[in-house]
Amino acid sequence: MARPTMEDVAARAGVSRALVSLVMRGSPKVSDQRRAAVLKAAEELGYSPHAMARSLASRTSHVLGVMVSDLHNAFFAEVVDGLDAVAAEHGFELILNTGGRSPARERRALRSLLSFRPAGLVLLSPVVPTADIGRAAEQTSVVLVARSSRLATVDTVNDDGERGIALAVDHLVSLGHRRIAHLDGGEGSQAAPRRRGYLTAMASHGLTPRVVASEYTDAGGARAVRGLLGDLPTAIVSCNDFNAVGAISALEEAGFRVPRDVSVVGYDNTSLAALRHVSLTTIDQPRNEFGRLAATALLQRVRGERVEPVRHLLHPSLIVRSTTAPPVRPA
Amino acid sequence: MARPTMEDVAARAGVSRALVSLVMRGSPKVSDQRRAAVLKAAEELGYSPHAMARSLASRTSHVLGVMVSDLHNAFFAEVVDGLDAVAAEHGFELILNTGGRSPARERRALRSLLSFRPAGLVLLSPVVPTADIGRAAEQTSVVLVARSSRLATVDTVNDDGERGIALAVDHLVSLGHRRIAHLDGGEGSQAAPRRRGYLTAMASHGLTPRVVASEYTDAGGARAVRGLLGDLPTAIVSCNDFNAVGAISALEEAGFRVPRDVSVVGYDNTSLAALRHVSLTTIDQPRNEFGRLAATALLQRVRGERVEPVRHLLHPSLIVRSTTAPPVRPA
DNA sequence: CTCTATTGTTGGAGCGCTCTAAGGCTGTAG
DNA sequence: CTACAGCCTTAGAGCGCTCCAACAATAGAG
Numbered sequence A, B: 001m002a003r004p005t006m007e008d009v010a011a012r013a014g015v016s017r018a019l020v021s022l023v024m025r026g027s028p029k030v031s032d033q034r035r036a037a038v039l040k041a042a043e044e045l046g047y048s049p050h051a052m053a054r055s056l057a058s059r060t061s062h063v064l065g066v067m068v069s070d071l072h073n074a075f076f077a078e079v080v081d082g083l084d085a086v087a088a089e090h091g092f093e094l095i096l097n098t099g100g101r102s103p104a105r106e107r108r109a110l111r112s113l114l115s116f117r118p119a120g121l122v123l124l125s126p127v128v129p130t131a132d133i134g135r136a137a138e139q140t141s142v143v144l145v146a147r148s149s150r151l152a153t154v155d156t157v158n159d160d161g162e163r164g165i166a167l168a169v170d171h172l173v174s175l176g177h178r179r180i181a182h183l184d185g186g187e188g189s190q191a192a193p194r195r196r197g198y199l200t201a202m203a204s205h206g207l208t209p210r211v212v213a214s215e216y217t218d219a220g221g222a223r224a225v226r227g228l229l230g231d232l233p234t235a236i237v238s239c240n241d242f243n244a245v246g247a248i249s250a251l252e253e254a255g256f257r258v259p260r261d262v263s264v265v266g267y268d269n270t271s272l273a274a275l276r277h278v279s280l281t282t283i284d285q286p287r288n289e290f291g292r293l294a295a296t297a298l299l300q301r302v303r304g305e306r307v308e309p310v311r312h313l314l315h316p317s318l319i320v321r322s323t324t325a326p327p328v329r330p331a
Numbered sequence C: 001c002t003c004t005a006t007t008g009t010t011g012g013a014g015c016g017c018t019c020t021a022a023g024g025c026t027g028t029a030g
Numbered sequence D: 001c002t003a004c005a006g007c008c009t010t011a012g013a014g015c016g017c018t019c020c021a022a023c024a025a026t027a028g029a030g
Helices: A006-013 A017-024 A032-045 A051-058 A074-089 A103-114 A130-139 A161-175 A191-204 A218-231 A241-253 A287-302 B006-013 B017-024 B032-045 B051-058 B074-089 B103-114 B130-139 B161-175 B191-204 B218-231 B241-253 B287-302
Strands: A063-068 A093-098 A120-124 A141-145 A154-159 A180-184 A211-213 A235-238 A263-265 A282-284 A311-314 A317-319 B063-068 B093-098 B120-124 B141-145 B154-159 B180-184 B211-213 B235-238 B263-265 B282-284 B311-314 B317-319
Touching: A006 A017, A006 A032, A017 A032, A051 B051, A063 A074, A063 A103, A074 A093, A074 A120, A074 A287, A074 B074, A074 B093, A093 A103, A093 B074, A103 A120, A103 A130, A120 A130, A120 A287, A130 A141, A130 A154, A141 A287, A154 A161, A154 A287, A161 A180, A161 A191, A161 A235, A161 A263, A161 A282, A161 A317, A180 A191, A180 A218, A180 A241, A191 A211, A211 A218, A218 A241, A235 A241, A241 A263, A287 A311, B006 B017, B006 B032, B017 B032, B063 B074, B063 B103, B074 B093, B074 B120, B074 B287, B093 B103, B103 B120, B103 B130, B120 B130, B120 B287, B130 B141, B130 B154, B141 B287, B154 B161, B154 B287, B161 B180, B161 B191, B161 B235, B161 B263, B161 B282, B161 B317, B180 B191, B180 B218, B180 B241, B191 B211, B211 B218, B218 B241, B235 B241, B241 B263, B287 B311
Parallel strands: A063 A093, A063 A120, A120 A141, A141 A154, A154 A311, A180 A211, A180 A235, A235 A263, B063 B093, B063 B120, B120 B141, B141 B154, B154 B311, B180 B211, B180 B235, B235 B263
Antiparallel strands: A093 B093, A282 A317, B282 B317
């Protein structure tokens, strides 16, 4: 498995190593004749440039470091998908890590990524303290996804959770609902803005809010609904799709029909929501776009096109499916 | 962002560059005193070794290349999760690519990964011709996941789809079903062994098989069931979970109840199947284990512990939930 | 036919590290 | 007091590449 080097190609093509380098980098200052000879020799030897040696010599990196807090979650997979698309488009490679939602493991993952001297770093919903992020940002460009920060040195990409929930509430209100409860995500990552958005939206319609403690799982949604059965609202805004699906199950088990008796809105527009069996009205977060924007932000910095930090706050959108309808019970 | 080098650390600690190198590699032949001095200097400078320079000089790589045909699919994300766990455990880093299910793009992705001279390559369900894989295997160790191959130079990790479907059929037969249909995955990746497994299992029970053309989507499952309504079997074995969920929707829309009127079994045990709202009886594929085994296979080769190819054929397992029950209609 | 551009090509230094072989120290035996 | 093990430590070459300065070679101008 000893692979050929530039030297080998040069020897075979009867030119110098430097000329091979020029050809490999696609320089225009090489005669067509020599170029062809070099390319032929490279082909015959099965030569391909050594990315690490190249990066070392040129003091530039075509690598983007990505730390995912938890790949298990399909949300992140889609973001990575977007990152990869943009990176590939510009000849960059992704080097990937997971932090396992533990600050210690994330710190280690961070160090490991930095040891590759990446052109930039994408942190997906990291849980490490801001100080660690700041320190990383001294070494390379950093963009934070699904986590906000006031650090002047890092870019951020988030969705506007307040607005997203407001979309859901407005939708329900326009259908005629007035008793709308929110199943809250607790300590979950974007739970706070969503809760805030709910309270603000309800207030703006002059309605009485009702926040019910819950969590980002279907079991959590079911549990929360069971606590609500004595005094059921006509509509529920869940903190995410899983929670919403759990809520629907519990409602149906209790003999209620969705959306006839209770309307339910989710959040995230996971593939789950799109299933005909579920057909959940929900709020879409442009996850792929998160990745694309994050990669783009990094590439801009790499090219020196921008210095000031950028804060992307993406607009979520309402996807109306079959779990919302006008209320039939007295509002 | 000009980061300190070994030279800087050596100067500050008052030792030679080589000594710093020894300390960084954790060599035992360094006096405690010097080691402490070096570590202190490194700490003060915020030094961390340059992974690429290290790899170039040592002619060894601590990088594993991963080509995912489509990260969008949660299946692959879980495999990557398993890969990452084992890689991290052994101080390896993952470098990741997607091939977008196109041979041309995959070939490019492959080349790009190889340019990093990775210690090994993991190909998740690649669509490139075997010849390309063989060529890659000449450059580094290769393990194929979710794609079989007779190449003597590559390791493979797959699940035993025939056996998985047999598990489903046996389960239904033991419940008393005799009219069991299979919704087929067509050209889909593991559809062939699953179909084969169905036919064999039915034959072994002396039952008449009934293969219905379908595909790996919930819409596909629904469509197939609609074609079945005139002569409904008592049980359905779907090619995967999505298909099964679609089938259930169509059955319910037609006024049938699952599992009372028809039992349904999925395949894959996606997170979808586990939802209480779905609670699908299905066949579990140990995806995380796929990743772990793939990484382990590579590491064994890297360490020279093994030369002959290994073929992992993982046993799928039956997960009984709420969509299967004894038939009530005449069998 | 010489002189200056212009274009194409080359050697050499160096990127940050590892690794080998050789060197400096200490302590103990002869 | 010299010799010889250790045990630490170091200089130096080299990994595969890029990049710069220098240099041929060809072309156009005077």
